[in-house]
Amino acid sequence: MIDKFVPDVPAALAGIADGAVILMAGFGNGIPETLVKGLVAQGARNLTLVANSGGRDTGPTADILATGQVDKLICSFVRPDSTAGRLFAAGKLELEIVPQGTLAERLRAAGAGIQAFYTPTGADTLLAEGRETRVINGRNCLLEFPLRGDVALIDAWEADRWGNLTHRASARNFNPVMAMAAALTVVQTRHIVPLGDIPPANVHTPGVFVHRVVHVPE
Amino acid sequence: MIDKFVPDVPAALAGIADGAVILMAGFGNGIPETLVKGLVAQGARNLTLVANSGGRDTGPTADILATGQVDKLICSFVRPDSTAGRLFAAGKLELEIVPQGTLAERLRAAGAGIQAFYTPTGADTLLAEGRETRVINGRNCLLEFPLRGDVALIDAWEADRWGNLTHRASARNFNPVMAMAAALTVVQTRHIVPLGDIPPANVHTPGVFVHRVVHVPE
Amino acid sequence: MTFRPLDRAGIAARIARDIPEGWFVNLGIGIPTGVSDHVPNDREVIFHSENGVIGAGPAPDPDKIDPYLVNAGTQHITLRTGGSFVHHADSFVIARGGHLDLCVLGAFEVAENGDIANWARAPDEAVKQVGGAMDLAIGAKRLWVAMEHTTKGNGGSRIRQVCSYPLTAKGVVTRVYTDLAVLGIAPNGFLVLDMVDGMTPAELQDRSEAKLHWQ
Amino acid sequence: MTFRPLDRAGIAARIARDIPEGWFVNLGIGIPTGVSDHVPNDREVIFHSENGVIGAGPAPDPDKIDPYLVNAGTQHITLRTGGSFVHHADSFVIARGGHLDLCVLGAFEVAENGDIANWARAPDEAVKQVGGAMDLAIGAKRLWVAMEHTTKGNGGSRIRQVCSYPLTAKGVVTRVYTDLAVLGIAPNGFLVLDMVDGMTPAELQDRSEAKLHWQ
Numbered sequence: 093m094i095d096k097f098v099p100d101v102p103a104a105l106a107g108i109a110d111g112a113v114i115l116m117a118g119f120g121n122g123i124p125e126t127l128v129k130g131l132v133a134q135g136a137r138n139l140t141l142v143a144n145s146g147g148r149d150t151g152p153t154a155d156i157l158a159t160g161q162v163d164k165l166i167c168s169f170v171r172p173d174s175t176a177g178r179l180f181a182a183g184k185l186e187l188e189i190v191p192q193g194t195l196a197e198r199l200r201a202a203g204a205g206i207q208a209f210y211t212p213t214g215a216d217t218l219l220a221e222g223r224e225t226r227v228i229n230g231r232n233c234l235l236e237f238p239l240r241g242d243v244a245l246i247d248a249w250e251a252d253r254w255g256n257l258t259h260r261a262s263a264r265n266f267n268p269v270m271a272m273a274a275a276l277t278v279v280q281t282r283h284i285v286p287l288g289d290i291p292p293a294n295v296h297t298p299g300v301f302v303h304r305v306v307h308v309p310e
Numbered sequence: 311m312i313d314k315f316v317p318d319v320p321a322a323l324a325g326i327a328d329g330a331v332i333l334m335a336g337f338g339n340g341i342p343e344t345l346v347k348g349l350v351a352q353g354a355r356n357l358t359l360v361a362n363s364g365g366r367d368t369g370p371t372a373d374i375l376a377t378g379q380v381d382k383l384i385c386s387f388v389r390p391d392s393t394a395g396r397l398f399a400a401g402k403l404e405l406e407i408v409p410q411g412t413l414a415e416r417l418r419a420a421g422a423g424i425q426a427f428y429t430p431t432g433a434d435t436l437l438a439e440g441r442e443t444r445v446i447n448g449r450n451c452l453l454e455f456p457l458r459g460d461v462a463l464i465d466a467w468e469a470d471r472w473g474n475l476t477h478r479a480s481a482r483n484f485n486p487v488m489a490m491a492a493a494l495t496v497v498q499t500r501h502i503v504p505l506g507d508i509p510p511a512n513v514h515t516p517g518v519f520v521h522r523v524v525h526v527p528e
Numbered sequence: 529m530t531f532r533p534l535d536r537a538g539i540a541a542r543i544a545r546d547i548p549e550g551w552f553v554n555l556g557i558g559i560p561t562g563v564s565d566h567v568p569n570d571r572e573v574i575f576h577s578e579n580g581v582i583g584a585g586p587a588p589d590p591d592k593i594d595p596y597l598v599n600a601g602t603q604h605i606t607l608r609t610g611g612s613f614v615h616h617a618d619s620f621v622i623a624r625g626g627h628l629d630l631c632v633l634g635a636f637e638v639a640e641n642g643d644i645a646n647w648a649r650a651p652d653e654a655v656k657q658v659g660g661a662m663d664l665a666i667g668a669k670r671l672w673v674a675m676e677h678t679t680k681g682n683g684g685s686r687i688r689q690v691c692s693y694p695l696t697a698k699g700v701v702t703r704v705y706t707d708l709a710v711l712g713i714a715p716n717g718f719l720v721l722d723m724v725d726g727m728t729p730a731e732l733q734d735r736s737e738a739k740l741h742w743q
Numbered sequence: 744m745t746f747r748p749l750d751r752a753g754i755a756a757r758i759a760r761d762i763p764e765g766w767f768v769n770l771g772i773g774i775p776t777g778v779s780d781h782v783p784n785d786r787e788v789i790f791h792s793e794n795g796v797i798g799a800g801p802a803p804d805p806d807k808i809d810p811y812l813v814n815a816g817t818q819h820i821t822l823r824t825g826g827s828f829v830h831h832a833d834s835f836v837i838a839r840g841g842h843l844d845l846c847v848l849g850a851f852e853v854a855e856n857g858d859i860a861n862w863a864r865a866p867d868e869a870v871k872q873v874g875g876a877m878d879l880a881i882g883a884k885r886l887w888v889a890m891e892h893t894t895k896g897n898g899g900s901r902i903r904q905v906c907s908y909p910l911t912a913k914g915v916v917t918r919v920y921t922d923l924a925v926l927g928i929a930p931n932g933f934l935v936l937d938m939v940d941g942m943t944p945a946e947l948q949d950r951s952e953a954k955l956h957w958q
Contacts, residue, residue: 093764094764094765094787094789119579119598119600119602120602121595121597122596144616145659168658168659168660169657169659170657171657172656180656187656189658190658191658191659191660191661191662191663192616192620192658192663193578193620193623193624193660193662193663193664193667194662196620197422197424197617197620197624200617200836202840203842204415204836204839204840205429205430205839205840205841205881205882206428206429206839207427207428207446207447207449207451208427208428208444208446209419209425209426209427209428210424210426211423211424211425211624212423212425212666212697213624213663213666213667214662215698216698217662217694217695217696217697217698218694218695219658226426228426231425233425237446253825254789256825259511259615261511261594261596261597262577262579262581262599264511264614264615265580265615265616266616267615268615268617269615269617272840272842287824287825288825290827292479292798292822292827293476293477293478293482293512293828294509294512295827295828296615298827298829298837299789299797299825300789300837300842301842311549311572312550312572337794337813337815338794338813338817339810339811339812339813340811362831363874386874386875387871387872387874388871388872389871389872390871405871407873408873409873409874409875409876409877409878410831410835410875411793411835411875411877411879411882412878414831414832414834414835415832415839417832418621418832420625421621421625421627422624422625423624423625423666423667424624429839430839430881431839431877431878431882433881433913434910434912434913435877435909435911435912436866436910437877450913467811470610472574472610474610474612477830479809479811479812479822479828480794480796480811480812480813480814481811482795482828482830483794483795483830484830484831485830486832487830487831487832490621490625490627505609505610506609506610508612510583510611510613511612511613516582516614516622517574518574518582518622519627
């Protein structure tokens with residue numbers, strides 16, 4: 093019997109190695125907060141963190157950045173006045189800023205086996221300096237490569253034992269996209285449901301992209 | 311009030327011009343059969359038809375090919391013993407064969423504003439002859455370009471007046487992907503539902519991709 | 529008679545006037561966020577938010593907040609009847625694939641060729657606050673900019689021959705709404721479409737670094 | 744003792760034996776389609792179909808056919824509890840993105856470097872029947888081939904030093920199941936993993952154009 097549930101957060105995060113690339117979903121909500129706390133406790137170091145933003149002074153992103161576990165942050169924006177902004181200013185954090193749509197698309201490309209793609213986003217800007225570009229149908233485009241994670245930390249509303257997930261309202265955001273882009277996809281879910289409970293046409297993240305699920309009730 | 315419903319099939323297909331690129335969804339089911347019949351009646355010529363396959367001797371694809379309206383067929387396979395196969399053999403139909411996953415991805419790229427992408431599919435095969443390739447991370451890849459339609463013909467199970475759609479079971483197939491890839495997306499739906507009836511988290515094709523909807527009860 | 533500049537809400541209201549029913553619209557942070565407040569409820573305009581919200585509605589009553597529903601500014605919102613949710617990659621299919629009838633962004637500067645600069649005031653701060661602006665700027669059918677005509681400090685014009693700040697995207701702006709005027713982008717540069725009451729062509733040109741054109 | 748070749752169902756059953764619980768598997772048309780019939784119900788293997796079906800189940804009773812539910816061969820199927828539907832692009836995210844533990848395809852020929860030819864017997868017919876084979880061949884974690892060891896006509900071997908038919912993909916096959924043997928692909932070529940009862944190494948080599956290796 094396939095059963096992707098694990099008993100607790102340490103089991104969910106077991107084996108995450110130093111140097112891993114961690115995809116952390118969420119955008120205002122849908123953040124896997126308990127898993128991020130678990131990663132702080134787990135203690136892996138020299139991590140690369142991929143997230144939509146660098147966060148603020150408190151909250152999951154700030155918390156894990158403050159431990160010094162993260163060497164590099166890949167995200168679409170960093171507030172200068174935030175833990176991430178100050179660590180960068182102090183030379184303690186490497187930053188790679190990626191436009192938000194390109195970030196989502198690079199994650200999807202990793203999940204989809206696309207080896208590279210051309211997008212007009214960011215062409216003719218400072219982000220294009222020193223990068224490969226190409227004019228296609230009269231539009232200047234940047235060549236972008238997939239962004240693959242070793243581990244994705246995912247938030248869900250419901251999960252079944254095959255790892256099928258739903259996400260609630262705008263808490264969906266990066267969750268389905270990051271789930272498909274990592275070698276190990278770990279989910280925290282508010283609710284556990286029996287197999288078959290989620291209507292087959294309304295699974296938001298199919299279990300094929302999910303490896304471990306831990307129940308984190310509200 | 312936004313209202314994408316049109317009274318009948320001629321109204322749904324009004325304005326389709328000679329030479330148009332027509333995306334026809336479906337794979338065994340989920341084929342917009344009534345719209346295809348309507349396109350035969352409408353009579354636009356010199357069309358390029360994009361579909362998963364060349365069909366058989368009967369059915370929507372064979373029917374429209376048999377009229378001579380279609381100059382070129384872009385699809386993932388053609389049975390030699392079919393209307394499409396015989397028209398090709400007789401020099402009356404141009405063929406472009408695209409691997410099925412690349413076909414889906416090229417359609418999505420058109421919908422997503424991706425200007426080109428690299429995929430290993432088809433590299434090192436006859437389909438790569440004379441084409442641009444590139445080795446990325448040790449894998450030989452083909453450069454593929456978006457496949458945009460002037461018109462997409464779409465099948466749905468339910469539709470509301472904003473054009474939000476659901477598709478039933480495996481009848482989903484190419485429908486959401488082609489809906490996003492055309493300048494004019496025309497839908498035939500089995501059921502009309504009030505706005506708000508489809509749960510917001512379970513819309514399969516958002517109305518933003520849909521322009522006209524015609525009710526075709528079973 | 530002296531002219532009366534619009535305040536920020538006034539700019540937002542002026543933009544709202546020009547958005548017809550049925551448009552699918554993304555509003556950036558700053559002045560643009562206020563645009564939806566000025567679209568009457570019976571004119572159906574569908575607002576998109578980058579985090580996957582289609583049909584974003586106004587802020588909820590404080591006792592009706594859904595913690596799972598925010599907009600791209602992470603403010604609590606409601607969902608209109610008929611709205612739906614998609615994931616982030618699909619949300620940017622909408623933004624980048626030409627499916628938005630309109631995106632309204634704030635900006636530091638707009639140039640007469642349609643260049644927009646809205647994410648950094650200097651190259652050395654440039655690598656930090658991009659967000660979704662570059663995606664929206666290249667992807668929408670129409671890009672309107674909402675900003676004050678001149679800077680607060682020295683009164684320098686934001687209506688430029690060439691942008692002095694790092695670009696967000698090149699040649700994409702189709703219209704500019706300021707506190708003083710509405711400008712289109714024509715092949716030969718800025719085209720004045722409207723001015724606030726009491727404004728004269730000479731006074732508007734005086735506050736614009738780029739040459740203005742009249743029809 | 745003479746050897747007894749497997750029939751097509753026998754090849755399918757032999758493959759099924761090697762698929763562990765929990766694998767996510769795509770089955771091509773031909774011999775592979777039969778593999779699922781030989782996976783016992785209590786061993787949970789999830790079958791994927793290119794047209795967006797995750798968790799494809801066996802054919803329904805004739806009176807319980809759902810016309811909206813077919814597999815990639817457009818045959819009526821059922822959906823297992825826990826199964827789900829995705830659209831075609833997402834379905835090929837699964838196929839091309841490395842999410843299939845296994846794909847089983849039929850083939851005309853396999854070469855000792857893992858090349859597979861399964862879509863055309865000659866270049867001039869080559870541009871017609873690709874379907875999803877090229878996507879599946881490059882995308883799955885493991886690609887197993889199910890085919891007869893030799894051709895029906897002249898008994899020529901399908902186990903080749905170099906494929907003589909147009910390739911589907913280069914260097915991707917990890918295992919070959921024939922009516923006579925199970926072969927792995929090792930750095931130096933075909934490695935015999937199993938043979939049918941009564942088969943001898945010499946007889947198997949005799950039916951193989953490529954050199955076989957034994958551990």
